[in-house]
Amino acid sequence: MSDLIERLRRIALEMERFTGPPEMAPGPDAEDLREAADRLEALTRRVAELEGENARLRKVVARVAVNLGNGAYCSTDASIEFMEIVPAEVESVVTGLRARALLTKDNPDAA
Numbered sequence: 083m084s085d086l087i088e089r090l091r092r093i094a095l096e097m098e099r100f101t102g103p104p105e106m107a108p109g110p111d112a113e114d115l116r117e118a119a120d121r122l123e124a125l126t127r128r129v130a131e132l133e134g135e136n137a138r139l140r141k142v143v144a145r146v147a148v149n150l151g152n153g154a155y156c157s158t159d160a161s162i163e164f165m166e167i168v169p170a171e172v173e174s175v176v177t178g179l180r181a182r183a184l185l186t187k188d189n190p191d192a193a
Contacts, residue, residue, distance in 0.1 A: 083126045090119035143168050150175045 097112035140158040143165050147156035154171050156164065 083122070087119045087123050087126070090115050090122070094119070140165070146172065 094112040094115035097115065137158070140160075144156045144158045144160075147154045147168050150171060152171075152175055154168075156168055
């Protein structure tokens with residue numbers, strides 16, 4: 083991607099050297115290319131940031147699954163569809179713990 087950005091900037095510099103009338107220059111002018119390169123560079127940075135956030139969130143979801151303590155496992159490479167199951171698994175474990183807590187509260191000897 084950085085090669086494309088640099089190429090756009092080089093083309094913009096070459097276009098500035100063009101000495102003919104602006105109407106003879108085909109397509110965008112040098113400033114348009116510079117702006118496109120800047121926007122592309124900003125988008126590239128943002129995509130990299132989002133990829134980092136995505137990786138961090140995938141680690142969180144995987145850790146949640148493992149920390150349920152019921153044998154659940156989720157790889158950080160799992161599909162989003164598979165990761166969508168993790169909240170239901172959490173709900174199941176929490177519901178079971180609540181039920182066990184109520185049972186223990188009502189019958190302390192059951193613990």
